[in-house]
Amino acid sequence: MTQTTTVVTPERFDRALSYADYLATIAVNRDQFQHYYDIARLTDDDVAFFTKTAALPSGPVKILVIAEAWCPDVFRGVPVFARIAEASGMTMKVVLRDENPDIMDEFLLKGKARAIPVAVFYTRGHQYITHWTERPAVAHAEIARIRAEFSAVHPTVDLKAPTGADMQTMKTFFDARLPQRYPAWQVETVREVRELLVAAMAAA
Amino acid sequence: MAGKVPIVYTIRGCEACVKLLEKWNADGIAYEERRAELSQATMEEARTYGSAVPIVVWPDGRVEQGFQGHIGCYII
Numbered sequence: 001m002t003q004t005t006t007v008v009t010p011e012r013f014d015r016a017l018s019y020a021d022y023l024a025t026i027a028v029n030r031d032q033f034q035h036y037y038d039i040a041r042l043t044d045d046d047v048a049f050f051t052k053t054a055a056l057p058s059g060p061v062k063i064l065v066i067a068e069a070w071c072p073d074v075f076r077g078v079p080v081f082a083r084i085a086e087a088s089g090m091t092m093k094v095v096l097r098d099e100n101p102d103i104m105d106e107f108l109l110k111g112k113a114r115a116i117p118v119a120v121f122y123t124r125g126h127q128y129i130t131h132w133t134e135r136p137a138v139a140h141a142e143i144a145r146i147r148a149e150f151s152a153v154h155p156t157v158d159l160k161a162p163t164g165a166d167m168q169t170m171k172t173f174f175d176a177r178l179p180q181r182y183p184a185w186q187v188e189t190v191r192e193v194r195e196l197l198v199a200a201m202a203a204a
Numbered sequence: 205m206a207g208k209v210p211i212v213y214t215i216r217g218c219e220a221c222v223k224l225l226e227k228w229n230a231d232g233i234a235y236e237e238r239r240a241e242l243s244q245a246t247m248e249e250a251r252t253y254g255s256a257v258p259i260v261v262w263p264d265g266r267v268e269q270g271f272q273g274h275i276g277c278y279i280i
Contacts, residue, residue, distance in 0.1 A: 027242055027244070028244050028247045068215075069241065070277070070279060071278070098216050159275075160275050161270035161273060161275075162254070162268075163266065163268045164266060164267055167267060170255070
């Protein structure tokens with residue numbers, strides 16, 4: 001990824017979809033986007049932080065989100081950024097990952113994975129500030145823990161390539177444990193984004 | 205659900221899906237591809253079988269998820 005040269009020009013940002021227009025175009029999971037928007041919450045302190053930060057001379061006023069509507073991390077995470085944008089007055093735009101491979105290539109996770117969503121923050125002058133990818137660290141840790149718990153109970157099931165009844169066994173196991181964590185992951189997303197912005201702007 | 209050829213649920217941009225289809229195409233395996241991202245009905249259909257694509261439903265009713273050690277893309 002580079003911040004000095006980028007395919008995300010101001011003109012391309014402007015041409016990207018508004019969140020409302022994005023939602024109007026998606027073929028799947030519209031109810032999921034709505035649900036996770038409904039449960040996404042910013043505290044008063046969050047609202048004050050994002051509003052104050054956006055008002056700084058080199059503060060974030062634009063968010064570019066890379067998304068695909070089929071992706072659970074997208075329909076759980078992007079509504080959080082919609083909330084941040086609404087609360088702070090930032091402009092959020094959305095591009096589709098698979099129709100914008102050059103943009104995705106700038107923000108690959110660990111330089112190789114096309115993980116989404118990606119939320120990129122820019123200044124009023126379209127200078128890159130920071131970006132956030134996929135899901136919060138606590139989500140990665142909790143998924144790993146639950147997978148380990150599953151393997152301890154079902155040692156013969158291949159988690160990467162389950163078949164037949166094992167697929168339903170896995171689904172039942174994970175459905176009983178993961179969804180209850182999603183609201184906390186949204187809160188963690190906000191916390192991580194705040195940390196990223198503070199660190200990036202302190203370094204600027 | 206089971207027909208004469210395997211049904212494979214995929215998503216555009218899913219690398220494991222692409223690799224599976226490349227292998228099947230090279231091997232001359234006939235299949236019916238159902239793109240889960242194109243309609244809510246197909247998405248829900250895929251979710252009845254598993255949590256990540258590719259998902260293969262063989263004519264004899266066997267169901268498999270993933271491809272060659274790759275989980276693929278989660279859909280729920």
